[in-house]
Amino acid sequence: MLMDLCRESGFEVCAVLDNNPAKWGEQTLGVATVAPQQLLAVDPDYVLVLSRSFRAIAEQAADLGYPRERVIDYHGEPRGALRAMGGDNLVCHYDYVCDGQGMQKHIRKYRVKGKVTQDIPCPAPLEKQRRVVTEVVRAFSRARDDARRAPALYRVGENWGGLLQRTWGDFYAMVESGDLEGLTSMLANYCRNPLSHSILGGEGAFRSFAAHPVQEAWLQHNLNVWMALADGDAALEEAAMPPVGNPYGYDVEGHLINWNSFVNHWRAHRCLRLLDGVDHPLVAEIGGGFGGFAYQLLRGDRPLTYIDFDLPENLLIASYSLALAFPEKRILLYDSPHMNLDPSVLRDYDAVMLPNFLLPAMADASVDFCINTISFSEMEYPTIVEYFSQIDRICSRYFYHENLSCHPEYKGFPSSVFPRPRHFRQLFVSFSPWHGLDVYTLGHSYLERLYQRQA
Ligand SMILES: C[S@@+](CC[C@H](N)C(=O)[O-])C[C@H]1O[C@@H](n2cnc3c(N)ncnc32)[C@H](O)[C@@H]1O
DSSP: OHHHHHHHTTOOOOOEEOSOGGGTTOEETTEEEEOGGGHHHHOOSOEEEOSSOHHHHHHHHHHTTOOGGGEEETTTSTTHHHHHTTOOOEEEEEEEEEOSSOEEEEEEEEEEEEEEOSOOOOSSOHHHHHHHHHHHHHHHHHHHHHHTTSOGGGSOOHHHHHHHHHHOHHHHHHHHHTOHHHHHHHHHTGGGSGGGTTTTOHHHHHHHHHHOOSOOTHHHHHHHHHHHHHTTOOOGGGGOOOSOSOOOEEEETTEEEOHHHHHHHHHHHHHHHHTTTOSSOEEEEESOTTSHHHHHHHHSOOOOEEEEEEOHHHHHHHHHHHHHHOTTSOEEOOOOTTOOOOHHHHTTOSEEEEEGGGGGGSOTTOEEEEEEESOGGGSOHHHHHHHHHHHHHHEEEEEEEEEESSOOSSSOOOGGGSOOOTTEEEEEEEEOOSTTTSTTSTTSOEEEEEEEEOO
């Protein structure tokens, strides 16, 4: 792949150098492998080191009389390596075509124009932002008050209770004092401030992204995964982040891609595929975070209703994001614990944003698809058990979740200890393929599980 990328970036690959004499004379994509002692005779502008033994190789090159500064460590700077040699920054994907006999390979490349760390203005005028903030904060205040009277199983657990206390103090104070300007400004920047601390990494993640000098490995990794899963059925621009909350990430061919982009696009894409042929499905998510899955689900024109059940704080973030990303959509916000949640009422809306304690108010078998990602594991065990029994009751077709495969240091439950939903059959379990969640993410990897309701 790197050889192709070099060629696409306008470099000629002169030779492959290897210390192993058994490899000398081998051809790779038309390039011969030769002894390192040939280095000065080959006379390349750069030596790109693919081996993990960079230091030893750079020393060997220097001993042979080759300038040390022209030996580039691929693993030290994946992708940035090409830029270090003066080339373009690319990510790429292979499309394969077989005519029944031979095989052809086409490289699809995407130009990474750089990191987007400058402010991304919200497309909605300030007056509209203020109106949205007023509405979502009103719903938040009601939900927060009513949450205090919710059954213990629906109260915030140890992990999230502590996090919110530590990171949302300024926000609570602004709500208390009715500071609309402060709230509008804070929400307009939530991707980069403490409001997104545990859903996008908050200020710390933004700062470390901005400070990191080279392209992170997740971009090529997640592109590869996404291309394979979407199987030619999706275009890059579909995965882009909406310009809400001052997001950041990479500019790939003019589209803003961050770590969540491909992940949420694929979750929504798979959900919609599973619900093919279902007339106006109801999709319920428990713990929707900033609304990344919801955004992808609602982006198309398929008639459906998305219902989020979350803690009041993140419910507010998702409600704000969806209201500004989709000003034309009908979004129902929380009003009272007595809201009518009959499916015929819910179907009048594109999105219904509810505090978690309203889950028991849903009718039996009223929802076609239930989803939970990176979330059950962080709750109290009795709450997980309660949610499983509710899903067993309200979900008529599919239940999908992604949760821990292991037990990290904090109070996190591996999904192997979750209850089995009684009326469902597990269709598959698999390690998450995404960078930072996959099987190589030792001590913090995730499993994906899909269940189907049994007749
Ligand atoms: C790490 S975030 C994951 C967000 C999103 N699902 C994702 O994959 O990006 C965990 C989510 O679980 C929610 N959550 C935590 N405790 C909850 C509870 N007891 N009931 C419902 N949601 C809860 C949080 O508010 C947050 O939205």
